[in-house]
């Protein structure tokens with residue numbers, strides 16, 4: 001299949017997703033379940049990565065800024081801006097593309113191969129609305145929250161190591177953090193988070209939903225969906241930076 | 246009643262269904278029989294719209310299914326129950342939740358009533374007490390029976406079963422056949438069963454369609470089958486000496 005057939009089928013899947021739920025209560029239940037799968041399920045990895053990424057960027061800033069004429073408040077600013085602008089939204093979402101994306105693709109792929117999706121269709125349920133929609137909405141709700149958490153933890157991680165290195169005091173670090181702070185950067189990061197959340201959930205859903213063949217294909221489509229999501233995240237990152245910065 | 250005319254289905258160059266026409270009658274157990282690979286599953290899936298036939302028309306109770314919009318099909322499907330050849334149970338749900346799922350989705354009954362209904366159908370398929378098990382903990386035959394329970398829980402107007410008794414012991418198999426034929430009569434369902442179980446053919450074959458290499462080779466009921474002169478059919482049905490003897494015996498009895 002060529003690229004355009006894929007894009008066409010992907011758009012059709014998204015369009016087919018919008019239909020009236022047969023029973024809103026069950027859809028809500030499925031949505032909540034996905035929120036916990038996606039949000040709570042990837043909390044651990046987000047916490048670990050964010051903390052270390054903040055810590056390392058603080059150490060590197062300390063290492064590079066040896067000139068005594070430069071104010072030490074630049075260190076928290078470097079940590080803050082790299083974490084908010086790039087690390088928290090992009091890096092975390094790339095990791096989540098692996099964690100969440102492969103889960104979505106293999107879950108749907110398995111349901112397709114074992115005819116569970118057909119079973120839903122035969123009951124008169126729109127399987128796209130019931131299976132795909134809650135995953136995408138849950139990702140769009142939960143992933144930006146994870147990104148915010150990651151910002152906070154990253155900056156905190158930076159604070160701990162910067163202070164421990166003895167180059168900046170806790171007080172200087174905190175003062176530096178609020179200096180020259182652009183709230184727009186947070187807005188920009190959130191735009192990225194929403195866009196990436198959509199990519200991370202919808203692309204694997206497309207690959208998983210359209211698996212054909214056996215269990216070997218499930219693995220393939222799950223790998224493919226992670227690769228494609230990562231590339232799309234980087235492309236979207238570039239486009240958003242061009243447009244919004 | 247489900248009527249279909251001149252159904253053709255190809256996968257690539259491979260012709261799987263070649264101009265098949267037949268009527269599936271209401272209140273009767275309609276059987277599709279044929280060797281493995283003859284196109285039974287594909288025919289059933291064409292009838293419910295999981296495969297689009299390349300040609301032909303399907304008519305449900307006088308309304309053309311082929312020309313129906315996707316929304317109307319969805320409404321019609323709420324009256325269809327289907328057992329898949331591989332059971333297709335939802336992995337993430339317990340037996341109870343699997344069977345309760347259609348009730349949750351389409352009825353406004355209280356939780357207690359729903360559970361009562363679930364236990365009722367579980368009893369009918371001889372699986373009481375398996376409520377809290379997950380599909381992965383069940384044997385193939387048990388999964389089949391849960392699949393049947395899920396298919397009949399809403400008393401559908403149209404019931405499709407793809408090999409309901411493959412993988413079952415003769416006794417349970419009889420029980421399932423009886424269950425299906427009873428509910429078909431009691432609730433005036435249109436039931437379509439794919440099978441290559443000779444017991445089922447003889448016991449519940451009200452209206453049999455014999456497919457050979459994707460073509461309709463023979464139709465009739467379980468009595469006609471005894472007297473049929475069709476060579477392919479005889480070879481297929483009365484494959485063993487034991488069954489040939491049974492056929493002769495039945496023929497003699499019928500002549501008396």
Ligand SMILES: Nc1ncnc2c1ncn2[C@@H]1O[C@H](COP(=O)(O)OP(=O)(O)OP(=O)(O)O)[C@@H](O)[C@H]1O
Nearest residue numbers: 256261279280281282283284285286287288330441
């Ligand atoms: N999705 C598909 N793509 C390509 N070919 C298929 C597909 N599904 C079935 N076929 C082919 O169609 C033919 C009929 O298959 P079908 O599953 O209907 O057989 P069956 O009569 O149900 O056999 P069994 O009794 O073993 O279940 C087979 O030759 C099979 O290779």
Ligand SMILES: [Mg+2]
Nearest residue numbers: 285286330407
């Ligand atoms: Mg089959």
